[in-house]
Amino acid sequence: MGVGKSTVGRMLAERLGVGYRDTDDDIVAAEGRAIADIFLEEGESAFRALEKAAVRAALAEHDGVVALGGGAVLDPGTRTLLAGHRVVYLSMDVEEAVHRTGLNVARPLLAVNPRKQWRELMEARRHLYEEVATVVVATDGRTPEEVTQSVLEALELRQR
Template sequence: MIFPSFRPCVQACQPARGLTTGRAPASTRNDDHTGPRLTRGNAAERKVEREALISLLAGRPIVLVGMMGAGKTTVGRKLASRLGLAFVDSDDAIEAAAGMKIEDIFATRGEAEFRAGETRVISRLLREPDTLIATGGGAFINPETRELIKAGGISVWIKADFELLFSRVSRRSNRPLLKTADPRATLKALIDQRYPIYAEADVTIVSRDVPQDVVAADIIAALSAHLSGTGPQT
């Protein structure tokens, strides 16, 4: 057992707000917001939009899913800060629980043990109200973890195309699944295998080559539309 009793180290981005933790009815629809979207409204309108979204979430965590390099961690941190939610990255929480880097968990314990620990950690994080969880790239692909996320959170797939992802993940060599003879082919194969599963998320947005703040604004707009029932039907 490499994940001893674990207290998630949720990092507060702003002081906590006094929200309820009641669960609003879950929607099963995927709202696909893959078209171009501009940041809309003035500062006052955006504040109203943010407050309405927090109210619609009713304490449920936002869970970002998608491939390595999609921007779950970096965009997620900005988004949490904007919404006044606590931010937690499941990869960081796993490393804290295991006392090891993810690369070392893969190397010494193997992927299956990593996935089992990831499920346990995400299960705990989902019970923290008013939280934004950036998951690791494979978390939503694991059936058990996926069911937990569907039951306990509102999931957002940050979708990006191959070339954008490859250019981003090439900047660092800390992703064990890409340490292969042909990382391009590996990433392509993972995209083919995973995209139909990520599409099960509640909401989809596309990370284009735009600043992270724009992606964060897209997510707020897409979530607001989804939770208020005004998003596109698929």
């Protein structure tokens, strides 16, 4: 959340000369409502089912850069699907995360106490991110351009 996956993903796709797809955007388009609304109206489990289907479809249909929501790795089936792909984990520390996300209520999992909730989410997820990651790239104090360049170098990819 707030790590810059959408910005970096788009920049990475552009530099590689491939398409960009964000599974969160796919869900919003298919459902016709915001993710926060899905969480509020149907709950997290309903959203996670939609997310799992969106990730499966994106990986099957898209050859370019795919950005996943932060909770996508919670599903063991999704982690298995990611095993055949290059996966970049964009990491950052809690202070950077809070600075970037602020107290944004549109992020349903951070609505009450952002620092505490972000730490708890990362404690529960970090090992899963690391499990599926081909490379880990820190984003703290770096511009999207610097992060994108680091991803290209880490994956040893050539720009077009």
